[in-house]
Amino acid sequence: MDVSSMTIRDMRTALDERKISATELEGEYIANIKKYDDKLQSYITVTEELAMKQAEQAQKLIDDGKAMPLTGIPMAIKDNICTEGVKTTCASKMLENFVPVYNATVMEKLESQNIIMLGKTSMDEFAMGGSTQTSAFAKTKNPYDLNCVPGGSSGGSAAAVAGGLAPAALGSDTGGSIRQPSAFCGVTGIKPTYSRVSRYGLVAFASSLDQIGPIAKNSYDCAMILNAICGYDPHDGTSAKVNVPDFTEKLGQSVKGVKIALPKEFFGEGIDSEIKSAVLKAADEYKAMGAEIIECEMPSLKYAVPAYYLLACAEAASNLSRYDGIKYGHRTANAGSYEELIIKSRSEGFGDEVKRRILLGNYALSSGYYDAYYRKALALRQLIREEYAAIFEKCDVILTPTTPTVAYTPEMTSDPVQMYQADICTVTVNIAGLPAVSTTCGYNANGMPIGMSVIGKKFDEATVLQVSDAFEQGFTPVMPKL
Amino acid sequence: MDLDMVKYLAELGKLEFSDEELVKTANEMTDIIDLMDTVKEIDITYDALKDNHNAYLNDLREDVPAPSMETAKVLQNAVNTNNCFVVPKVVEQSLSKGVVIKWTYLQ
Structure with missing residues (x-):
């Protein structure tokens, strides 16, 4: 049985009908990782022994008729989600040896269903980037073209799923970090509504924007994982006390x-013409299915990237102040004084992009600049939310490209401003706290995947997934060959 | 952005740069601030009252006494420990040389 092409839904059936065992599944994926990850570089840590133990436990539950929807399903976890007893590096030298003493809430929830954790996937350092090239440990490649980046920051998770090194993975999304790599790697990923999934145990980047979500082969698999990880959590003061529906129902x-x-x-200037036409073609297909297509405007989009970076970096500068080389994280060997210990530990531990964002955050928050930058960004957040609210008075979902270009080569990542501007299609969703899924809607002339995003109303992930799933039903994805 | 501003921001962020890094960073930050300056083109004002609709945010738990994490676990990821977090001395020479200041509240 070729497990790398199986969806989670298929695996559930195969496990329940005893056509495959959890240990066989685990063994096949570990074998794939050993065979291909040298070139793909999608994992930072592979937890082979743990996976074997978890597979045996899961199989016992299946044999006893006690399987839950994800029991015995292998998954990869982004390396900024705390996993008790398993290194969580955030792809940073700062946390190179950090072993969490507790699980993130999402891990508690997945473990309560007895998933099999294959390992921890690479990412941009502290989730800051869109290429996975700022990772201190594994600069992941795109399975469709190893000379291209997989996107980021959840690039390891997306590449592992696309390359058949995990059937599904968890990622996190602060400004597009689930959706953009999903688009670049030809897989499906959803950023849930802000507050839908607990952030407890997610290493903080920008607390008002961060959300954990799944990356998988299709919308159905994403819905199955979402069912497992959503819900109120007393450990996260921002988690919402709202009803969690069965996301597979619609x-x-x-x-x-x-x-x-x-x-x-x-769909304006700066969006690649092949991407534009692929998304518009998808809109035509929706129309043919009986959906109503409406044109609308979002004038604030031109301010979205700077507003996002001002907000995210201001929060990051504050969140990252916890890394002092004392309680955990990298500690310099060359400090004479307390002050020097902190400065040298931070300067040695953080990479260039993280440092740039700390500087930008401090600039936006510092005296004399606060009103002009940070407060203006807060005002723009309100404007963007209002514009979304006005659009949603006339529609159920919004359809956009996920990225302005397809995956590019690592050399293209050297200009920070160009990289920031590439986030134009994804950041407004985080700013407004909305749910959005990215799924593949075509391939360009070179065979690189093109992603489209379906954006929904707050807490309406069910409709977002219904719409992306409807397209997937008539779409035949092309699998990459490693 | 001039070098003095980069130095000031680095100081706020407890970071240090070599002279060469400082120049490179100043150039990059100049380009980044040019992009951020786009927000100055629009004349809008933040209204804090509008954000109150997110009433479910910051929904704090009731205070319930419960055991906290064991000391060994708290210290597990610290490099230098002596059943507490150890840092270089933070007082001037008036104390004996090599004194270890313990963060007693975390013991």
Whole structure:
């Protein structure tokens, strides 16, 4: 049985019908990792022994008829999600030897279903980047073209799923870090509504924007994982006390009558023409399925990237002040004084992009600049939310490209400003706290995947997934060959 | 952005740069600030009252006494420990040389 092409849904059936065992599944994926990850570089840590133990436990539960939807399903976990007893590096020298003493809430939830953890995936350092090239340990490649980046920051998770080194993975998304790598690697990823999934145990980047979410082969698999990880958590003061529906329930339902809005600014200058036409072609397909296509406007989009970077970096500068070389994290060997210990530990432990963002955050928050930058960004956050609210008065979901270009070569990542501007299609969703899924809608002339995003109303992940699933039903993905 | 501003921001962020890094960073930050300056083009004002609709945020738990994490676990990821976090001395020479200051509240 070729497990690398199986969806989680297929695996569940195969496990329950005893066509495959959890230990066989685990063994096949570990073998794939050993065979291909030298070139793909998607994992920082592979937890082979733990996976074997978890597979045996899961199989016992399956044999006893006590399987839950994810029991015996192998998964990879982004390396900024705390895993008790397993290194969580955030792809930074700063946390190179950090072993969490507790699990993130999402890990508690997944372990309560007896998943099999294959390992921890690479990412941009502290989730700051869109290429996974700022990782201190594994600069992941794109399975569709090893000369290209997988996107980021959850590039390891997306590449592992696309390359058949995990059937699904967890990522985190602060400004597009689940959706953009999903688009670059031809897989499906959803950023849930802000506060839908507990952030407890997620190493903080920008606390008002960060969300954990799944990356998988399709929307159905994402829905299955979302079912497991959502819900109120007393450990996260921002987690929402709202009902969690079965996210698979609306999948397969017709999109007839669903109103889909296309904001014209997302299809303007700077968006690659092949991407534009692939997303518009998808809109035509929705129309053919009976959906209603509406045109709309989002004038604030031109301010979205700077507003996002001002907010995110201001929060990052504050969040990252906890790394002092004393309680945990890298500690310099060359400090004479207390002050020097902190400065040298931080300067040695953080990479260039993290340092740039700390500087930008401090600039935006410092006296004399606060009103002009940080407060203005807060005002823009309100404007962006209002514009989304106005659009959602007329539609159920919004359809946009996920990225302005397909995956590029690592050399393209040397200009920070160019990299920041590449986030134009994803950041407004985080700023407004909305749910959005990215799924593949085509390939360019060179065979590189193109992603489209379906954005929904707050807490309406069910409709977002229904719409992306409807497209996937008529789409045949092309698997990469490693 | 001039070098003095980069030095000031680095000081705020407890970071240090070599002279060469400082020049490179100043150039990069100049380009980044040019991009950030786009927000100055729009005339809008932040209204803190509008953010109150997110009432579920900061929903604090009731205070319930419970055991806290064991000391060994708290110290597990610290490099230098003596059943507490150890740091270089933080007082002037008036104390004996090599004195170890313990963060007693974390013991």
